[in-house]
Amino acid sequence: MGLSHEEQHYFQCVAACAAGYLDRLGIAAEPQPDGRFDRKCLEDITAFIQISGAIQGGLLFAVDKRLALLLARKFILDEISDEETERYMVDVVAEIANIITGNALSDRENQDTFFGQPLMIVSDRAQVHTQSVTMQAKPFLTDKGAFVCFFIPSGQMSQLANIMAMNIAQDGEGI
Amino acid sequence: MAKILIVDDSAIMRKNIRTIIERGGHEVVAEASDGREVLTQYINYKPDLVTMDINMNSMDGIDALKVLIKTFPDAKVVMISAQGQKIQVLEAIKQGAKSYLVKPFEPDKLLEVVQKVLAKP
Numbered sequence: 626m627g628l629s630h631e632e633q634h635y636f637q638c639v640a641a642c643a644a645g646y647l648d649r650l651g652i653a654a655e656p657q658p659d660g661r662f663d664r665k666c667l668e669d670i671t672a673f674i675q676i677s678g679a680i681q682g683g684l685l686f687a688v689d690k691r692l693a694l695l696l697a698r699k700f701i702l703d704e705i706s707d708e709e710t711e712r713y714m715v716d717v718v719a720e721i722a723n724i725i726t727g728n729a730l731s732d733r734e735n736q737d738t739f740f741g742q743p744l745m746i747v748s749d750r751a752q753v754h755t756q757s758v759t760m761q762a763k764p765f766l767t768d769k770g771a772f773v774c775f776f777i778p779s780g781q782m783s784q785l786a787n788i789m790a791m792n793i794a795q796d797g798e799g800i
Numbered sequence: 801m802a803k804i805l806i807v808d809d810s811a812i813m814r815k816n817i818r819t820i821i822e823r824g825g826h827e828v829v830a831e832a833s834d835g836r837e838v839l840t841q842y843i844n845y846k847p848d849l850v851t852m853d854i855n856m857n858s859m860d861g862i863d864a865l866k867v868l869i870k871t872f873p874d875a876k877v878v879m880i881s882a883q884g885q886k887i888q889v890l891e892a893i894k895q896g897a898k899s900y901l902v903k904p905f906e907p908d909k910l911l912e913v914v915q916k917v918l919a920k921p
Contacts, residue, residue, distance in 0.1 A: 649904065701812060702819040702907065716812045723810075723855070724903045727882025731902075736887045742809075742857055 628761060628778055635680050635738075636776040638729035640763040643686070643774050646725055647767065650699040652692075654765035654772060661759040667751045668771055669693065670715055672722035672743040679737040682778040685753065686722040689770025693718050719743040725774075753777075802918050803829040805847035807838055807864065808880070809856040817851055817880075817910070824911040835859030838868055842875065849918055851910075854881040854892070862895060869896035876917050880905075 628636060640656075647654045668687035676682050688696070697714040698705065700721065705713065726740045753760070753775070760777040804821050806828055808814045818828045829845040832838055835852075836859045842850065850868070854861035861879055868875050879892040884902035892900050898917045901910060 646904065700816075702816050713812055716810065720810050720812055724882045727855070727903070728884070731884040733885060734887075736885055736891075740855075742855075 628776070632680055632682065632776065632778055635729060636761055636763070636774070638732065639684060639725060639776070640774050642725045642728040643763075643772065644765060646721060646728075647765070647772065650696065652695065652699070652767050652769075654767050657764040657766055657771075659761065659763045661761055665753055665760070665762060665773075665775070667746065667748070667753055668773060669747070669749045670718050671746040671751070672719050673746060674722055674726050674743050675741040676726075676738060677741075678739045679733075679735075682776055684722070684726055684740075685773075685775040685777070686718065686725065687771075687773045687775070688718050689772070690714070690749070692767055692769040692772055695769045696721060715745050715747055719745055802826045802848040802914070803845065804914070805830050805832065805838075805841055805845060805850045807832045807835070807841075807850060807856075807861070808853035809833050810853070813853065820907040820910050821851075821914070823907070824914065826914070835861060835864030835867075838864045839871060842868060842872060849876045849878065849914060851878050851880055851914075852897075854879055854883070854888070862892060865892065865895050865897055876920070878913055878917055 644654045669690035670693045671685055671687040674684045676684060693714040694710050697710045697717040700717045701713060722743050730738055755777050760775050762773055762775050764771055764773045804826050806814050806817050814831050821828050829847055830841045832841045835856050852861045852865060865877055877897045879897045879900045880903060881888065882903045889900045898920060899913050901913055
């Protein structure tokens with residue numbers, strides 16, 4: 626099951642906003658071939674945002690830890706220590722995910738799509754797999770590692786349990 | 801130097817906005833992380849201006865704005881959001897916000913908006 630035209634357009638906006646935002650912070654993000662998956666390993670820090678209304682599903686922004694640290698240093702206006710950078714990086718990824726998700730809705734005429742607060746997943750061994758639909762992924766590569774946008778469509782009420790399941794890989798094996 | 805109340809459920813956004821406001825020569829008198837705290841903080845600290853995020857957990861910024869304006873019709877509120885849809889901007893202005901800023905914004909832009917709103921009667 627693929628994306629509707631509307632969902633496809635929104636996801637393209639999300640990916641474009643993501644690359645645009647990183648560019649704004651002075652981070653070059655090289656787009657990599659996108660694809661459709663039913664199972665994928667996540668990067669170190671992932672924001673999950675539930676989308677509801679005219680577009681239903683879940684957005685994920687998965688960021689390599691090295692990139693998250695860089696994002697924290699660039700996002701926070703004050704000079705911060707290494708310890709503070711580590712402390713802020715998850716919140717920074719959450720806020721950036723929030724900004725990208727919101728910005729991607731800006732060309733919609735009606736206020737018919739809503740998004741929740743980011744749920745943060747911090748693990749270097751997490752995988753996501755969808756129950757009955759394939760998710761779309763748009764990866765980017767930077768000097769500090771990868772950044773991936775995912776969209777998992779949901780034809781019904783967007784409950785987290787219906788959208789995806791999280792599995793922690795044991796010794797690098799899939800579940 | 802104006803007294804500013806910052807309302808945002810993101811601690812790092814409050815931190816950044818505080819930095820911008822203080823660099824602009826104003827004083828941050830209080831912060832709130834929830835729309836429900838806005839009225840109490842406004843009464844306690846009597847700010848000259850409020851910056852208010854729209855997307856917050858328990859009570860969103862538009863609802864908090866309505867509550868504030870009902871009690872303090874002259875309150876000067878700048879709404880901040882990641883969404884820049886015209887319909888949302890118009891709703892905020894209709895409910896009494898003096899201005900609206902879309903994230904991400906340059907620090908100078910926030911200060912410019914703050915100055916313009918403070919200058920309004």
